[in-house]
Amino acid sequence: MSHQITLRFEDGVTRFIDCEEGERVTDAAIRARINIPLDCRDGVCGTCKAVCESGEYMLGDCVDDALSPEEASERKVLTCQMSPRSDCVIQLATNSDVSGTGPSSHHGRIAACQRLSDSTIAFSVELEKRAELSFLAGQYVNIRVPGTDQTRSYSFSSGPSGSRLSFLVRNVRQGAMSSWLCDSAKVGDLIEFRGPLGSFYLRPIERPVLFLAGGTGLAPFLSMLEKIVEDGGSPYPIHLILGVNTDEDLVGIDRLESHAQRLPNFTYACTVASPDSAYPNKGYVTQHISAAQLNDGDADVYLCGPPPMVDAVRGFLSSEGLTPRNFYYEKFAGTGLVVQTGEEHLAPVDVDEAFDLRMALELGAAQLTMGRLSSEQLIRFRQLAEATAQFVAGRRFTDVPRYIEANHAFHLFTIEASGNAQLIALYRQLAVQDYIVRALTDQIEIVGDLVQQHRDIVAAFELGDLNAARDVIALHARHSKATMSRALERMALGKAAPAAAVLAAAPATAPVPVPAPAPAPAPAPSAPIVVPQSMSQSMSQSAPQICPFMANTLPDYSHELNWPAGMEPFKVVDDGSQADPYEHYRWMREHAPVLRCQSATSDVWFLSRYDDVYQAIRNPKLFSSEVVSPPPLTFLTLFDAPDHSRLRKVVQPSFLPLALDPFNEQIAQRAEELLDAMIAKGGGDVVNDFAIPLSISTISTMIDVPNEDEEKMKFWSDETFSYFGRLARNAPGTGTDEQSAHAFFAYLKEAMERLAVNGSQSIGGHIARMWKDGLLSEKEAKELCAFVFIAGHDTTTILVANAFRMFAEQPQLLGRIRRNPADADRFVEEVARYRGTVQRVSRITTEATTVSGVDLPKGAVVRLLLSAANRDSRKFADGETFDIDRDSSGHLGFGNGMHKCLGAPLAKLETLIATKALARKIGEIALDPARPIQYVRGNNLTNSGPEHLFVKLGGLPA
Incomplete structure (x- = not known):
């Protein structure tokens, strides 16, 4: 369905x-x-x-x-x-252009055009493809005036299911659209428009509703009433008040009467502003609004009309203390040139998002200003913090308006001190100040010590401690949102802020959230961290650090266990005995699911069962990624929130599935070339002859760096990955990896200098602009670019090589996918499960905890064996069997959660293209018995796949 x-x-x-x-x-x-x-x-x-x-x-x-x-x-x-x-x-909290979509274009023909009065014209349109247009009752479209390049905005007056679209137009002297309708339009004329648009639409009816219409602002309400009829009516009363200037403006009454006949709970009234009117009701809409219609505030109000009417109604409701639960409005110019929509209800989602955006901007400002404020600026910052203290006593505000003013000045200080025009412009568009004014009262109990947090933020700046500032800013955001949540609860109960405050806060148009340059979710508060209840099956609740006299006996080390004959004990660093570790994993899952190993510096714990690994990887509060603090490189896998979120948001959009579409043709062409070359010589090394050149050419194009030096780029990235893994484990180096990593960073810095100058739209160009705009440091930019290069090719290389291997081990799958190409997707997912691209990831516990009956102390170094978990038959039936017909959803082949492999969509895309090419072109494939598989070893973190995989290939018969 x-x-x-x-x-x-x-x-x-x-x-x-x-x-x-x-x-x-x-x-x-x-x-x-x-x-x-x-x-x-x-x-x-x-x-x-x-x-x-x-x-x-x-x-x-x-x-x-x-x-x-x-x-x-x-x-x-x-x-x-x-x-x-x-x-x-x-x-959705994003704009349509960011999502690669926008208002759709539609074409139709005039089906009818009628002059309802000297002031109003109605016309209807039959679309060429009506099924392609859906809209919400109340929305509008932008219509191109035939014969011109001008557009006008008009709301639908027909319901969403009507076969024809209808509109009401005010007849404006010399108006472009009304002149065309009166003088030129005829049935059959072509009409073009874009839409639907607008946030003014009918919400689910959960309380009494009041519709307020001015003139042709009746149109969206006619559409809404049609929708209500289609839905079978409403159990709540709906009342509409139509206000017009003169008697001739009274149009659409027959449709209102028809709806009144069909909807027992619908009533309406009309009023004419002209004192010369013969109509019984005279005056403005506001004169006919009653408190009863607003149901003591528990009502939804919809308002559509010209700007003076909208402003008058808003002012009237505020001055009378009549605050509806939700207030939606749309104001328009008589010419149809301008439509402004808004909502005057405080939804918790809007408030939380506004405070999150403020936090993100303040984190960006802290990055730009830390260590750069003069002594005079720091003194001023301290004074602003102390100014807020005057209006707070304990957990209550003593003078709400003055606190709001002082609080705004405090938060604005670092934004303006940054001197960054983009930050300042974005901050000034935030709705935070408006929300605070409208919700806070002296009856609200404050969550946390907001004033002390102001002081702590200043102290962090005085000490030049960026990490401390980030922590306090994030904590302050959490407590501010919690305080506002209490205020919203009081409003929902009808205990709203004083009407005068609401009136003072009402903006000319509804505040619109804007994207922040580096949004980052708040980290956990500094209170002790516990394991969520959902983890209780495999982990106990957090406990104090284990007492040596009361703790359970620690399990034996790996080398002290009775491993099966011929199987070396599992080690922290592979010496070659566990290159293909799945036999080790199978034994560990059953006999030592929490395996204790001894390293040169500390104990290391390995988790191998699916439930344990899954719960740990999804709980960054308890299992932190910051195994080295501070992280030595700007590699996302070494960071927790908020820095991880801030950095990942820079690069992640470039790896979304639709963002990769432009590379499909290049990948397919390159895959064909490489595969044809291998077929021509009867096989070869899948890794060096196919997977590496395919992945490096793609990621080089995405970053916009030359790919002529594939061997050098591969060497640099391998050495950098080795360096990265060594730093994460505090292990000795190879002697060359650090120098190679810095050479790679220097190369990428030079490339980004070029990309910033030429305005490249690549991911490399995006990182370069973030650097030049001061939103990333030079170190962050070049190391992040290196991480993207590695993530973009290393994961792909491993997954592609493992796909070749599975075809060699089960060659009948080639024929199946050749006959049913749709099975290729299932094949790729099963390869990722069965032979994962990431064998293990490192974590460190922030509190003592228990996993599968084993006590882990605070600060324990833990390795989560993703590939071991993927073969756990408790999760995947007969998990040691490769089966493309299984449901592999939930596999951890690319990790899970906030640290899920950045390059996973690219790896799956390239492997999918390679898989389909193999099925089309290859008749025979087998591992080369004379050239056994060699596995990746050394200091990287994944230890995950073949370094050399030689196969024999035969093409399909002609």
Whole structure:
């Protein structure tokens, strides 16, 4: 069964996609070629957080850090986990242009045109492809005035299911559209428009509703009423007030009367402003609004009309202390030139996002200003912090307006001190100040010590301690959001801020959230960290550090265990005995699922069962990635939030599935060339002859660096990866890896200098611009670019080589995929499960915990064996068998959660293309018995695949 999902973007654009029962929204969006915010796809990072405004759905598997129970109760969702159970409307925190979509173009012909009065024209359109247009009742389109390059905005007056589209137009003297309709339009004329657009649309009716229309602002309400009729009516009262200037402006009354006959709970009233009117009701709309219609504030108000009317109604409601639960408005110019929409309700999602954006901008400002403020500036910063203390006593605000003013000055200080025009412009567009004014009262109990946090932020700047500043800024954001949450709860109970404060805060237009240059979610508070309840099956709740007199006996070291005959004990660093480690993994899962090994510096613990690894990798609070602190290189796998999130957001969009589409043709062409060369010589080394040149040519193009020196680039990246792994383990080096890494960084710095100058749109160019704009340091930029290069080719090389190996071991799969190319996707996923690209990842415990009955102390170095977990038959039936018909979802071949392999989409794409090429071209494939597989060894972290894989190939008969 398919459900219609409405995706609502921040810029007002709306797109509609079909989502199958049980399908995740992100998968449906990608299938429809729409990029929505996305990263881990595992319900861990929170990148895809959105709001489901209506409809039923399954939430899916989400960790609390990504989506808290409180957020879930507010209908926040993670689209990578959410699967619909009905039609849904989802509000996305991004613009349509970022998602590679926009308003659709449509063509139709005039079906009817009628002058309803001297002031109003109605016309209808029959579309050439009506099924391709979906819209929400209340939305509008931009219509091109025939014969001109001008556009006008008009709301639909017809319902979403109508076969014809209808519109109401105010007849404006010398107006472009109204002149064309009056003087030239005839049935059959071509009409073009783009849309749908706008956030003014009918929400689910959950309380009494008041519609306020001015003139042709009646149009969207006619559409909404049609929708309500289609849905079978409403159990709540709906009242509409139509205000016009003169009697001749009273149009559409017959349709209102028809709706009143069909909807028992619908009533309407009209009023005419002209004192000369013969109509019974005279005056303005505001004179006919009553407190009863607002249901003591528990009502939804929709307002559409010209700007003076909208402003008058907003002012009236505020001055009278009539605050509806939700207030949606749309104001338009009589010419149809301008449409402004807004919402005047404080939704928790809007407030949280605004404070998160403020935090992200302040983190960016801290990066730019730390250590650069003069003594006079630091004194001023301290004075601003102390100024907020005057208006707080204990957990209460003593003077809310003055606190708000002082608080705003404090937060604005570092933004303006940065001197960065982009940061300053973005900060001034934030809605935080407006939200605070509208919600805070002296009755709100403050969460945390906000004033002391102001002082601690200043102290961090005085000491030049960037990490301390980041921690306090993030904690302050959490406590500020929690305080605002209490304020919103009081508002929901009708205990709103004083009307005068609300009136003072009302903006001319609704505040629009803007993207921050380096958004970063708040890290955990500094309180002790515990394991979530969901981990209780495999891990105990956090406990104090283990007491040596009370702790369970520590398990034997690996070398003290009775390993099977012929199997060397598992070691921290491979000496060649565990190059293909799956026999070790099988034994460990059953006999030592938490294996204790001895290294030169400390104990190292290896987890091999799926549940243990899965829970640990999804809990960065307890199992931190910062095994070396501070991380010596800007490699994402070494960072926790917020730095990990800040850096990953720089590069992750370039690895989204749709972002990789432009490279498909190049990858396919290169794969064909390399495969043909191997066929011509009867086989060869898959790694050196195919996988490496394929992956390096692709990632070089993505970064926009020359790929002529493939051997040098491969050597540099291998040495850098070795250097990276050595630093992460505090291990001795090779003697050349550090020098090679720095040579690689110097090369990439020179390349980025060039990319910044020529305006390259590549990922390398993007990193270069972030560096030049001061949002990344030089060290971060060049090391991040190196990480992208490694992530883009190392993962692909391993996965492609393992795919060749599986074909060599099960050659019948070539014929199957040749007959059924759709099976190639299942094949690639099973390769990633069965022979994972990442064997293990390193973590360090931040608190003592228990895993599978084994106590781990705080500070324990833990290796999560992803490939061992992937063959655990407790998760995957008969996990030691390669089976492309199995459900491999949930495998950890690319990791999971916030640290999921950045290059995974690229690796899967290149392997998929290679797989299909093999099936088309290869008749025979076998491992070369004279050249045994050689495995990657040394100091890298993955230890994950073949270094040399020789095969014999035979092409298909002509």
